[in-house]
Amino acid sequence: MSTCKFCGSSQLVPFSAEERMFGLGTEFTYSECQECYSLQLEDIPQDLAKYYSGEYYSFTGLTYSASLKNIIKQLRMKVFLTSGWKVFQPSYGAWLLKLNLSYSDRIADVGCGNGQLLYELSVSGFKDLHGFDPFMEQTKQINSALKLWKKSIEEAEMKFDVIMMHQISFEHMEDPALKS
Numbered sequence: 001m002s003t004c005k006f007c008g009s010s011q012l013v014p015f016s017a018e019e020r021m022f023g024l025g026t027e028f029t030y031s032e033c034q035e036c037y038s039l040q041l042e043d044i045p046q047d048l049a050k051y052y053s054g055e056y057y058s059f060t061g062l063t064y065s066a067s068l069k070n071i072i073k074q075l076r077m078k079v080f081l082t083s084g085w086k087v088f089q090p091s092y093g094a095w096l097l098k099l100n101l102s103y104s105d106r107i108a109d110v111g112c113g114n115g116q117l118l119y120e121l122s123v124s125g126f127k128d129l130h131g132f133d134p135f136m137e138q139t140k141q142i143n144s145a146l147k148l149w150k151k152s153i154e155e156a157e158m159k160f161d162v163i164m165m166h167q168i169s170f171e172h173m174e175d176p177a178l179k180s
């Protein structure tokens with residue numbers, strides 16, 4: 001790579017780093033752009049799957065909640081969305097209020113990991129939820145409201161009202177600007 005993928009600058013400073021999460025010992029060369037300070041991987045491996053295996057932190061099991069607890073979660077969401085009262089705000093975010101969602105909105109989560117956030121939304125009353133991650137084990141229907149797809153968002157043949165990305169998924173995308 002001779003120019004920055006993002007801003008086109010030629011001021012790239014390369015350095016190498018070893019894969020440590022799984023201890024595979026692979027060395028990767030990264031470049032830091034001196035203009036926009038973005039970090040980019042020089043040669044993206046053909047097969048990324050082994051770096052996102054079952055032990056990857058985001059693929060640990062989904063925690064299901066009992067039906068009584070789900071009734072409480074539904075009530076809490078309803079009160080929160082209508083009143084905006086902070087005491088009812090779910091731990092995962094005030095952003096829900098700002099989006100002014102309706103329960104039937106189709107929501108996608110890019111890089112959904114085990115799907116826990118979407119699961120919480122599903123038991124709180126949202127009805128059309130889709131998680132995307134090309135590295136999950138398999139496509140799974142979690143409940144009537146939630147499906148986790150083993151594919152990337154670019155491969156989805158659906159339109160969404162909301163597309164969310166949490167815990168920074170940009171650095172995991174081969175083409176973050178979605179130019180292709």
Ligand SMILES: [Zn+2]
Binds near residue numbers: 004006007009033036
């Ligand atoms: Zn740059």
